[in-house]
Amino acid sequence: PNLFAIFIGIVLGLVLGSIPFAFPGMSMPVKLGIAGGPIIVGLIMGAFGPRMHLSIYMSRSANLMLRQLGLTLYLAGLGLSAGEGFFATVFTAEGLKWVIMSLALAIVPVLLTAFVAGKIFKTSYADNVGMLCGAMANPFALDFADPDGEGEDPAVAYATVYPASIFLRIISAQIIMLIFL
Numbered sequence: 001p002n003l004f005a006i007f008i009g010i011v012l013g014l015v016l017g018s019i020p021f022a023f024p025g026m027s028m029p030v031k032l033g034i035a036g037g038p039i040i041v042g043l044i045m046g047a048f049g050p051r052m053h054l055s056i057y058m059s060r061s062a063n064l065m066l067r068q069l070g071l072t073l074y075l076a077g078l079g080l081s082a083g084e085g086f087f088a089t090v091f092t093a094e095g096l097k098w099v100i101m102s103l104a105l106a107i108v109p110v111l112l113t114a115f116v117a118g119k120i121f122k123t124s125y126a127d128n129v130g131m132l133c134g135a136m137a138n139p140f141a142l143d144f145a146d147p148d149g150e151g152e153d154p155a156v157a158y159a160t161v162y163p164a165s166i167f168l169r170i171i172s173a174q175i176i177m178l179i180f181l
Contacts, residue, residue, distance in 0.1 A: 002055045006066075008044050009056075013038025026178050036170040039163045071139065100178060105169065119165070123157075129149050130157025135165050 017037020020029030032040065049056040058066075089095045113135040117123045123131070129145040130153060145154035 002057065005045070005049070005054055005056050008036055008054075009041050010038055013041035016041055026175070030135075030171055030174045030178075032167070033170055036167055039166055041067070043163055067139070083154075101180075105172065105176075109168070110166065124153065126151060126153035127157040130154030131161045134158040134161030137162065137165055137169070 014034060014037055017032040017034050019037075020031050022029045037067055045054065045056055090099060110132055113131055114128065117131055118130045126145065130142065132140065132156065133141045133145060134157065139158070142158055
């Protein structure tokens with residue numbers, strides 16, 4: 001892979017993610033963070049990189065390698081910080097309120113996506129499953145979306161929905177925290 005382009009994209013994404021955006025009526029600004037900034041910059045680099053003579057091509061094997069590395073680092077970081085004080089926090093009235101809000105944030109977008117895609121836009125099964133995986137931000141479910149591995153439809157639908165889903169989750173979580181805190 002072209003590591004220079006990847007490095008530039010990550011650095012620019014981290015810079016964009018650290019910029020606070022103020023909304024009227026909110027006491028604190030909202031940030032895209034270390035997830036939203038690189039996603040936005042990646043989309044921009046994918047669209048405009050070739051026009052600026054920035055080589056963003058990556059072989060399939062390098063793409064899969066970096067994807068697995070990213071998921072491994074994400075899950076390792078998540079596991080290291082999730083355990084301490086989990087049960088003491090969840091089994092309180094305040095903790096239960098946060099659990100219910102997080103379940104709503106996880107389930108409502110998925111059900112809404114499934115209903116709109118299936119009933120209104122009449123998408124195929126593969127596209128619908130890929131969009132649901134993207135709405136859930138769950139790349140592991142893609143392995144079960146196309147068990148025979150014949151088509152790329154679920155992965156393409158996943159890649160289409162995932163950036164918008166992550167962006168909305170980052171912004172909506174911060175707005176909910178600002179409203180209820």
